[in-house]
Amino acid sequence: MRDFIKFRKIHPLILVLFLLSSIICSLCLSSSSLNPTPLCLPNDKSALLQFKNTMSIDDSFSDINYYPKTNSWNESTDCCSWEGVSCDKATGQVIGLDLSCSLLVGSLHPNTTLFHLQGLKRLNLAHNNFNDSSIPFGLSQLVSLKDLNLSFSSFSGLIPSDISFLTKLTSLDLSENDQSFDSHSFEKLTRNLSELDNLFLDSVNMSDVVPTPSKTCLHL
Structure with missing residues (x-):
């Protein structure tokens, strides 16, 4: 009881x-x-899918550190859930794209839809194969870009001068490609990129350039 x-x-x-x-x-x-949670913006999703369709995958390359991230990209899912894609949690806008070591093969063209990603802050295409093509003129359309890594990706030719218009860049890695700077382009880059803290240019042909002292950590 x-x-x-x-x-x-x-x-x-x-x-x-x-x-x-x-x-x-x-x-x-x-x-x-x-x-x-906002979904990926339709225009960003379309731009990524169109970019994917312009690239091939090198299935013959065997290395556990390399795998095709774009295989997870398809029309039926939210692009913010795709491998290598980061979105703004408030707006759903794509702000980061890390496709390093993704076995990509192809060329970047001036009309590539990657340049439609206006909110992109980080772009990493390192360790892919862009067939000795040039970095296309048009990167300056990515006005929000802060971190750009194009290293070890078989780019060649002159580095486009419009990179110097990416005034928000804090880190730029163009190393280990068969590329070169002309004096005018490099001078514009060092003058305009006032936020740049790290610049990696290992193996880039700098024979026409005399670097001037700056706050930038220059890796040659």
Whole structure:
């Protein structure tokens, strides 16, 4: 009988706790429905899929550190969930693209849809095979870019001068490609990229350039 009396005293407290937890869960569900995680922007998704369709995958290359990230990209899923893609949590805009070591083979053209990703802050295409093509003129369209890595990707020719218009860049890696700077382009780069902290140019032909001292960490 004493135990039964104790249970009757405790029972109302359990009921109150249950009701409180139910109310809290309802509020959480209501909040999440009012503020759902935004999906990838349709234009960004289209741009990524079109870029994927211009590239091939080198299936013959065997290395556990290399794998085709773009294989996870398809029309039926949200592009913010795709391998190598990062999105702004508030807007759904694509802000990061890391396709390093993705076995990509092809060429970047001036009309590549990658340049449509206006919110892109980080672009990493390192360790792919761009068939000794030139880095296309047009990178300056990526006005938000802060980090650009095109190293070890079989680019060749002159480095386009419009890279110097990416004034928000803090890190630029063009190393280990068969490329070169002319004096005018390099002078523009060092003058305009005032936010640049790291510049990697290992194996880049700098024979026409005399580097001038700056705050930039220059790796030649």
